[in-house]
Amino acid sequence: MTAADTTETSHETQLRDRVIAGLEAAGVAGPFGELEPMLGGHSGLTYRISGADESFVIKSVPPGQKAIGRHDMLRQARIMTALADTDVPVPGIRATDETTPGWFAMDLVRGESLEPVLDDPAVEPTLAAARMRRAAEVLPALHAVPLDSLPVDGDVLSPADELKRWSRTMGAVPPELVPDAARFEELLSARIPDAVDPVLVHGDYRLGNILSDGTEPAALIDWEIWSPGDPRVELGWFLVFADGTNFPGVGRVVEGLPSAEELIDTYSAAAGPLTDFTWFDALGRFKMAAIMGHNLRRHREGRHHDPAQELLPDTINRLIVTGIERLA
Structure with a gap:
């Protein structure tokens, strides 16, 4: 020993x-x-x-x-x-x-916390779709909790602040690992939406952080980065994980998952209509590309050896390309 x-x-x-x-x-x-x-x-x-x-x-x-x-x-x-x-x-x-x-x-809450398009074992498609719809129904309840009832202890990040945060992460990645990221950032910077009233955001809201008992959300876990913030940032991040085509070579396409439009409509039915959401859809892709680029860089520099990171370039490129398409 x-x-x-x-x-x-x-x-x-x-x-x-x-x-x-x-x-x-x-x-x-x-x-x-x-x-x-x-x-x-x-x-x-x-x-x-x-x-x-x-x-x-x-x-x-x-x-x-x-x-x-x-x-x-x-x-x-x-x-x-x-x-x-x-x-x-x-x-x-x-x-x-x-x-x-x-x-x-x-x-200890019993349940599965699996990302249908990424995690193993694969979730049966009908079950995965039902869980995703329920998650979209629960998210407005999270955002509706009055901030004055919570132990809020941090600054509120505006859309501009969120972009600056992930631009710093992206800027630390060698450009060859994140092709066209500079153009993507330029497009995001050119049309930053106005802030809305802040709400409680989990910070990493997705099925991988929800323990599901069958189709029902039993517990939302992993609250490391909760804060007051813009609800559209959270929804945009959630939608990144709703489409397996965002993760070529890394994830899988799950037939029958609800479309982004359906999930947005489900959320909006309880929370109200969204403004400027295309920008936040793109921001979610920029954020994921920056995180993956950062992880790939650490692997290639020998700071965290993980051969699986070599699967990321196609996904990083896909996220950047589709994000630019939404803004161009």
Whole structure:
């Protein structure tokens, strides 16, 4: 066992003791099982632990990491706690601990969180279509939660701010990896829409972040980057994942998925009509191309070896080409 393995084991032993103490204080009965690592995002450590009758997901700040931004686990707990009595499905928060490194425990919600056009195993097409329609119906409920009822702690990003944010990411990618990105950015910059009243946005709203029980959304998870913002940014991002042709060589076409027009109509029926949405549709593609270009660059520079990144160039090109087509 290496020194790093010993340190990791010691951290998990200490964390387990703290989690058990916190759950017992919240009235959860033992005996408790081990902390079992779970696959998840890269912003924190994720575990599963079971008591006598219940199971929980534990999210913890990595040791030595400051609880800032994506790594602020308790910020996620605060927003899910605030949403507990709303129409937005979220896991129940059962215990929190602000002692460094902070952690929280939430109910383990049963369900699948699969992106039909990207993830394996493939979702049966009729089921995938039903889940996507339900997600479009739930999104207006998220955007309708009054901001003054939430622990808002950040700046509101306007459409111009969103473009600047992703332009910085795109600008750090070698131009040969993102052909025509400069033209794409120029077209976006030339017609930035006016801002609308901000709403609560999840920041990464898609089926891959929704635990579905059959066709029903059981819980919206992964709240690392929630903020007040423009609802059209969120819908534009969601639609990127509704069309497998956006991901040649990376994803799959799923027959029978609702069209972008149907999903927009579903959202608008509850939230009201959208203005300037073509721009936000294009922005979602620009954002995804920038993220993929950044990941491909890191791989080719040896900073994060992942041969799967070599599958991205066709998708990056497709996103840029279709984004330009929407604006030109």
